[in-house]
Amino acid sequence: MKDVPNQPQSREEFEARLRAIGAERYHDRHPFHARLHGGECSPDEVRAWVINRWMYQSRIPMKDAAFMSRVDDPALRRRWRKRIEDHDGGVEEGGGIRRWLALARAVGLDPDYVAGGTGILPATRFAVDAYVRFVRDMPLLDAVAASLTELFAPKIHAQRIEGLLAHYDFADDRSLAYFKKRLTEAPEDVAFGLDYVLTHADTLEKQDAAARALIFKTDVLWAQLDALWHAYVQDNIPPGAWQPGEGLL
Numbered sequence: 001m002k003d004v005p006n007q008p009q010s011r012e013e014f015e016a017r018l019r020a021i022g023a024e025r026y027h028d029r030h031p032f033h034a035r036l037h038g039g040e041c042s043p044d045e046v047r048a049w050v051i052n053r054w055m056y057q058s059r060i061p062m063k064d065a066a067f068m069s070r071v072d073d074p075a076l077r078r079r080w081r082k083r084i085e086d087h088d089g090g091v092e093e094g095g096g097i098r099r100w101l102a103l104a105r106a107v108g109l110d111p112d113y114v115a116g117g118t119g120i121l122p123a124t125r126f127a128v129d130a131y132v133r134f135v136r137d138m139p140l141l142d143a144v145a146a147s148l149t150e151l152f153a154p155k156i157h158a159q160r161i162e163g164l165l166a167h168y169d170f171a172d173d174r175s176l177a178y179f180k181k182r183l184t185e186a187p188e189d190v191a192f193g194l195d196y197v198l199t200h201a202d203t204l205e206k207q208d209a210a211a212r213a214l215i216f217k218t219d220v221l222w223a224q225l226d227a228l229w230h231a232y233v234q235d236n237i238p239p240g241a242w243q244p245g246e247g248l249l
């Protein structure tokens with residue numbers, strides 16, 4: 001029988017396609033992560049990572065707010081708002097953002113310096129801004145698909161907890177609380193996101209667009225680590241970016 005053109009992939013085939021993108025392109029394969037988790041990063045390389053990753057952390061709830069501002073279905077908004085709460089938390093207990101700043105303090109950085117966002121690498125800023133803009137401007141399906149890198153995040157968070165605890169003095173339950181918490185938060189979010197994408201990508205065109213969105217997001221993550229490597233492992237710090245010694249407690 002001749003192939004019917006433009007038939008969507010089955011749910012199972014499409015999910016396998018999305019997972020294959022992660023297997024090939026997720027940033028757990030980046031050499032900076034091997035260096036970080038293997039205990040080979042200098043204290044300043046760890047600090048540079050904490051400072052730059054702040055850009056990502058601080059923009060995640062903003063991109064989720066941008067997403068929600070476009071959703072007219074209260075049920076979807078109700079599901080999605082948990083993501084903002086996970087990061088912002090309440091006044092008393094805080095959330096992921098406060099836990100990230102606890103990590104900053106543990107590596108010897110002034111949390112106010114980190115939260116001020118000065119010294120972030122230009123490429124990191126461009127990459128993260130591109131993600132926020134993507135979620136604000138692209139179809140909702142593509143925006144949800146872009147969040148599916150979180151399918152692959154629990155594995156890297158577990159590797160990070162194990163690697164940092166084994167190799168760095170600053171690592172303990174308190175400084176790594178951010179990653180511990182994500183181990184339970186992320187799977188719930190991603191189960192919903194994956195089901196949403198598998199259900200709503202009901203044509204081959206939409207499946208292709210969702211796959212492209214996931215690839216775009218893996219590029220957003222990879223580009224940040226390339227920039228970090230170039231600046232701080234290879235010592236090509238761009239003008240205006242954090243210089244070791246700045247922003248310490």
Ligand SMILES: O=C(O)c1cc(C(=O)O)c2c(n1)C(=O)C(=O)c1cc(C(=O)O)[nH]c1-2
Nearest residue numbers: 060146147148149150152153156157182221
């Ligand atoms: O440490 C990591 O490797 C990592 C990766 C990702 C990701 O895959 O985008 C997220 C996180 N962490 C994370 O902690 C997080 O809250 C998060 C939210 C999102 C998103 O796209 O909505 N990704 C990620």
